[in-house]
Amino acid sequence: MKAAVLEHLKSNPGGYVSGGGIARTLAISRTAVWKHVCALRAEGYRIESRTRRGYRLQEVPDLVVPEAVLAGLTTRFCGRSYHYHPILASTNDRAKEVAWEGAPEGTTVLAEEQSGGRGRLGRSWHSPRGGLWFSVVLRPKMLPARAPEVTFVAAVAGVEVLRSYLGVEVGIKWPNDFMWQGKKLGGILIELSGELDRINHLVVGIGLNVNVDPGDFPTALQGGVISVQEICGRSVSRSELLQQFLAALERWYLVWLAEGFAPVLAAWKRYNACLGCYLRVSTPEGELVGRAVDIDHDGALLLDTGGEIRRIVTGELLMGAGDGNE
Ligand code: BTN
Numbered sequence: 001m002k003a004a005v006l007e008h009l010k011s012n013p014g015g016y017v018s019g020g021g022i023a024r025t026l027a028i029s030r031t032a033v034w035k036h037v038c039a040l041r042a043e044g045y046r047i048e049s050r051t052r053r054g055y056r057l058q059e060v061p062d063l064v065v066p067e068a069v070l071a072g073l074t075t076r077f078c079g080r081s082y083h084y085h086p087i088l089a090s091t092n093d094r095a096k097e098v099a100w101e102g103a104p105e106g107t108t109v110l111a112e113e114q115s116g117g118r119g120r121l122g123r124s125w126h127s128p129r130g131g132l133w134f135s136v137v138l139r140p141k142m143l144p145a146r147a148p149e150v151t152f153v154a155a156v157a158g159v160e161v162l163r164s165y166l167g168v169e170v171g172i173k174w175p176n177d178f179m180w181q182g183k184k185l186g187g188i189l190i191e192l193s194g195e196l197d198r199i200n201h202l203v204v205g206i207g208l209n210v211n212v213d214p215g216d217f218p219t220a221l222q223g224g225v226i227s228v229q230e231i232c233g234r235s236v237s238r239s240e241l242l243q244q245f246l247a248a249l250e251r252w253y254l255v256w257l258a259e260g261f262a263p264v265l266a267a268w269k270r271y272n273a274c275l276g277c278y279l280r281v282s283t284p285e286g287e288l289v290g291r292a293v294d295i296d297h298d299g300a301l302l303l304d305t306g307g308e309i310r311r312i313v314t315g316e317l318l319m320g321a322g323d324g325n326e
Pocket of ligand 1: 207
């Protein structure tokens with residue numbers, strides 16, 4: 001009902017909407033309208049009220065609240081069940097809980113801020129207000145061995161949205177870092193629950209530095225990370241970016257389910273920011289140095305170490321400044 005009251009307030013931009021009119025259309029009391037207005041104010045909406053004129057929406061907060069996201073969402077299932085939190089330890093942890101409780105495919109958990117955000121390889125992920133920190137539950141009927149392919153699905157979806165939204169050449173560093181001019185703009189953490197022969201669910205955790213001030217990052221990270229706000233020179237609508245991300249994720253996920261990994265990998269290669277480069281690669285077996293020559297059919301990186309082609313299934317590319325938010 002709060003969302004419906006907000007829709008009424010938005011229906012007359014810059015002007016007044018009568019409280020009695022809202023109450024009549026929604027078949028609620030004027031006191032109920034007032035209570036919803038108070039709740040919206042508590043969320044950061046600036047709403048003026050004038051006797052005999054009604055309510056006027058003066059400012060919409062930059063919050064990724066359900067009202068803001070669901071209104072323009074074009075997806076069939078991604079984000080349709082939307083769990084919003086001002087603060088969480090980690091959206092991936094909460095998404096795993098709701099997945100176990102039976103949340104439908106596409107359920108999305110978002111937090112304005114994370115107090116214990118997690119990155120790949122056991123690292124922590126700095127998640128202040130202003131970023132987009134969210135996790136999506138997927139339930140593909142696949143063997144767990146194919147789960148790493150979803151990393152590429154999410155990376156391709158993200159890079160397409162960032163490119164079209166920002167109009168700049170964002171690239172992907174293997175396997176799933178969003179990069180711009182050597183600096184990290186965001187990353188993906190996929191976690192799996194399954195048995196040997198089936199996936200119960202996947203949690204696709206996405207972190208994007210959107211309206212984050214570079215000064216908000218710990219000193220050790222500054223220089224290696226960048227935000228959408230810095231690239232654009234202005235803050236952008238996080239709800240819109242999230243809507244587009246969810247739409248692209250759903251589109252590429254359906255392509256992957258219907259056509260397999262090949263089209264996803266082909267798109268990933270078009271957007272890659274690492275093939276052809278000489279790199280150091282940190283792997284569980286130690287550090288390797290070589291030229292990244294290709295991605296194998298299953299997503300492994302092929303590194304030419306000078307005469308020998310090594311297959312790297314998991315690891316971290318060290319290619320200069322932009323090595324992460326850890
Ligand atoms: C990386 O190391 O590059 C992956 C970072 C993934 C961070 C996101 S933020 C939302 C979700 N919740 C977490 O705790 N981590 C992921």
